[in-house]
Amino acid sequence: MTNLLADPQLHAQAAQGAQSGAWLLIAFPLAGAAILLLGGRRTDKWGHLLGVAMSLASFVVGVAAFVQMLGQPGEGRTRLVHLYQWVSVGSFKADVNLLIDPLSISFVLLITGVGSLIHIYSIGYMAEDPERRRFFAYLNLFIASMLLLVLADNYLTLYVGWEGVGLASYLLIGFWQHKPSAATAAKKAFIVNRVGDFGLSVAIMLMFLTFGSINFQDVFGHASGASHGTITAIGLLLLLGACGKSAQLPLQSWLLDAMEGPTPVSALIHAATMVTAGVYLVVRSHVIFELSREARLLVMIVGAATLIFGAIIGCAKDDIKKALAGSTMSQIGYMMLAAGIGKAGYVFAIAHLIAHGFFKAGLFLGAGSVMHGMNDDVDMRKYGALRKFMPTTFATFGLGYLAIIGFPGLSGWWTKDGIIDAAFEKGGTSGQILGWTALIGAGITAYYMSRVMFMTFFGEKRWDDDVHPHESPKIMTIPLILLALGSIAMGAFLIAGDRFANFLAPVVGEPEAAHKLITPYTLLVFALMVVGIGLAYLQYLRRPVPRTAPAGRFPVVAARKDLYGDALNESLFMRPGQWLTRLTVYFDGRGVDGVVNGVAAFVGGTSGRLRRVQTGFVRSYALSMFFGAALVIGALLLVRI
Amino acid sequence: MTGHYLALSAILFTIGAVGVLIRRNAIVIFMCVELMLNATNLAFVSFSRMHGTLDGQIIAFFVMVVAAAEVVVGLAIIMAIFRSRKSSSVDDANLLKY
Secondary structure, eight states, rough: GGGGGHHHGGOOOOOOOGGGHEEEEEEEHHHHHHHHHGGGGGGGTTTTHHHHHHHHHHHHHHHHHHHHHHHHHHHHHOEEEEEEEEEEEEEEEEEEEEEEHHHHHHHHHHHHHHHHHHHHHHHHHHTTTTHHHHHHHHHHHHHHHHHHHHHHHHHHHHHHHEEEEEHHHHHHHTTTTTHHHHHHHHHHHHHHHHHHHHHHHHHHHHHHHSOOBBBHHHHHGGGGGGGGHHHHHHHHHHHHHHHHHHHHHSHHHHHHGGGGHHHHHHHHHISSSSGGGHHHHHHHTTTHHHHHHHHHHHHHHHHHHHHHHHHHHHOOBBBBBHHHHHHHHHHHHHHHHHHOOOOHHOOOOOOOHHHHHHHHHHHHHHHHHHHHHHHOOOOOOGGGOOGGHHHHHHHHHHHHHHHHHHHSSHHHHHHHHHHHHHHHOOOHHHHHHHHHHHHHOOOOOOHHHHHHHHHHHHHSSSOTTTTTOOOOOOHHHHHHHHHHHHHHHHHHHGGGGGGGHHHHHHHOOOSSSSSOOOHHHHHHHHHHHOOOOOHIIIIIISSSSOOHHHHHHHHHHHHTTTGGGHHIIIIIIIHHHHHHHHHHHIIIIIIIIHHHHHHHHHHHHHHHHHHHOOOOOOOHHHHHHHHHHHHHHHHHHHHOO | OHHHHHHHHHHHHHHHHHHHHHHOHHHHHHHHHHHHHHHHHHHHHHHHHHTOOOOHHHHHHHHHHHHHHHHHHHHHHHHHHHHHHSSSBBBGGOOSSO
């Protein structure tokens, strides 16, 4: 653990050259969002082009910074760009600095690269939408917030980005807010995320309390000096934040509903980038998690549980986007698991994250392309045999499919096998349990993705009569092709020769052992994958797929209902919350108001009765005066004596 | 010796007080009030004599002045009420109530 104190992050140098212009990364998309939102309808004609241009400009700046970084020696790759002093109150200081290191630049390239492709795709996908300009404004806002999140050099700035992406996610899920389901889904996503954000904000406060600073440098530098309990608490709170943003158990319920948003949003925010922010947070805070075994164990448990949970949900959904959303949850579970393993896992967590960014974005955009040709129908039971009608979509979706199930040689194989290996290599009973969970998850992944594939592109036609499937325009298929290329090559590019491990080493440290490509588990994963595909083949290709979903037995019904995640939330939080509200209202109405009104009524009633003493008869007044005077005199005499 | 005067004063005061409480005619009540005032005056001068100081006598003068002023105002009010109501009974003037 002590070598972490020599973490090069602690010795960041000021950035020069192209990297000193890193603020442009955020400024471009932010300016795009501002112009499009403030410009209003005047910018309708060219708004989408501006959005794409700003995203691409950001990508170019990112590439320039990346190229410059490659020219620097490994230990000197952590650079700071000082922007301005933001908060300075007493001992609390928060500067807005951009931290450019191998970890953040990987994210920058993923966000701007995949983001730009999705921007381009959206031109075609949203062409018919009268609000297309607003859509691009929100997309740009998202890109800017996400970049701020990954480039922040302290937790407060990170939190700003964290909330920014939450806002963008809310706005984009509810983009078609005329649909009540979309408006509800947006609210749900926002509220569930608040729970996670609460954890993150408390973690930040706890850091300030413990270390007197919220800078990454200071926090990580002094982490080993803090008490074990504090570090564990910070780790658990960070994990809560990560769970909210990354849709991990127990805060997973929002992601499936988030599919109400337009498909490019699902691809960009709810598959490729934003939902992986939790993994980024854990890997970025690796120093804290390495100091607390308990926090790390919980990260692994959350990851392993979610990867099975999401995979099971993915098996039962007939809505193509929800099947993919279940898959996203599951894949992020893999990343979390890897991030919890420690040194051996960080590289695979981030590599899987990047590879997943490519193939899952490709899969979602492919699903969007299918929906585009099928009158926006999302029910896979009404698809079938589309491979002849959408050859490009089929080919790119197929490559993404092969990548996610871990077909040897493609992206997912390199990264997912690495994670499964690392879980087993961790050793001990927990390593065995986690490893087998990840293995079985891989088998289920193969099953549900094959199911999606077969139901959509194979089998016989099950379309509605008025549907005329057609291939999408070039502006949509070209991003698909580029993402498919990433799905093929990204894994090999990152993992082969430990390239990515060496690249990330200045941030997360060197893994203890070199990664072995072929292990006994590799064969086991392959076997399970074949079993998964075989099962799907028997069920969805050999037999005809009914157009209406069969009733199904227990596990299917449960998975269709998101494994009762919503029911649990409702019975555990919503209902008791309602009861509490009712109880409080009752207490306020009967208790507080009762006392106040009771006193008023008592005073009013008593004075009403007391008033009657004023009869108007002078002699009765005289009598009472007489008795009063007698009383006073009597009292005086009594006292005197 | 002064004990007799004080006894007389107490008797006069009691007669006056009972008169105020039981009579209805405003004029009679008024006279009873005067009786009570004079009973106290008698007590004052008796005590003055008893203690050999002048305080009681001086206060007796004050009481007389107040009583004179009171009579002026009181009789005026009684006259006004009698003119409007053709009655000098205090029970008839009972409109000022709850």
